[in-house]
Amino acid sequence: MPVRSVIEILAESSEVVIDQGLRDGLLKDIPVVGFVAKSIDVVSSIRDKLFASKIVRFLEAIEEIGEEEKSKLREKMSNSPQEAGKVGEVVILTIEQATDSDKSDLVANVFLAYVSGIITANELRRMCDVVDKSFVDDLLDFTAIHNMGKKTEHPALTRLRNTPLVDMFGGDKIDDIGKQYARASKFGKKFVNAHLHGKALRQRQ
Numbered sequence: 001m002p003v004r005s006v007i008e009i010l011a012e013s014s015e016v017v018i019d020q021g022l023r024d025g026l027l028k029d030i031p032v033v034g035f036v037a038k039s040i041d042v043v044s045s046i047r048d049k050l051f052a053s054k055i056v057r058f059l060e061a062i063e064e065i066g067e068e069e070k071s072k073l074r075e076k077m078s079n080s081p082q083e084a085g086k087v088g089e090v091v092i093l094t095i096e097q098a099t100d101s102d103k104s105d106l107v108a109n110v111f112l113a114y115v116s117g118i119i120t121a122n123e124l125r126r127m128c129d130v131v132d133k134s135f136v137d138d139l140l141d142f143t144a145i146h147n148m149g150k151k152t153e154h155p156a157l158t159r160l161r162n163t164p165l166v167d168m169f170g171g172d173k174i175d176d177i178g179k180q181y182a183r184a185s186k187f188g189k190k191f192v193n194a195h196l197h198g199k200a201l202r203q204r205q
Contacts (some may be wrong), residue, residue: 032127056094061108064202071113083121087114100136102112108133110191116201119194128192130163142177142188143195150183157182165191 010079042082062073079083094107108126131139141156142165151169158180160166169181185193 032033037058051096054098054101055092057104058091058095058108061105061202062112065112066201066204068113069112069201073174076115087111087121090125090128094132096133100175102140103131106136106139106195109196110194110196112201113194116197118197119190123187123190123194126164126187127194130165130191134160135165142184143192145184145192151181152183153179153181157184160188164188185187 049136062070065073067155086161091107091111095104098104098107110127110131112117113119119127138156138203141158145156157166158168161180161182165185166182167185167188169205170185
């Protein structure tokens, strides 16, 4: 089946509404989206529409940032085409495989943190992998936790025990031997900081 662009998919999908500004701006100018447009192999119309709606959610999130940040994004992507390709591929695959559209917002937030230099390309790719493999409500609950460095049995952390966001350890006192505690890992704290940074950039406008 021939490769077609995301722009064509969006244009043909009556169930997906995309603002003309997005069509003429981000879809056209930002290299990471240009990478997307060249990389989609259409499988079925229903899948196309679902994917398109998640892509729009991501683009709308990026569109919320200011012109200065958009310029940083374009510059960062154009300065390292190879890195832009890897980042773009991971971002798009994560969005494509997402079972909940809220994941598009999470991906957008950590992507914006990458643009700002808060996290590296490698860390962004790793965060996308976590988003892909985790239940979105668990991730959202995790980002809302305070005192993340304190050991806890809070389910928002224990449910993510099999991800790099959380460190698990046993009790070290007589009255809690056999218990399992969780604590946000160094990477987990960085994930939260990246998410909050991207969210703040979007809310600044």
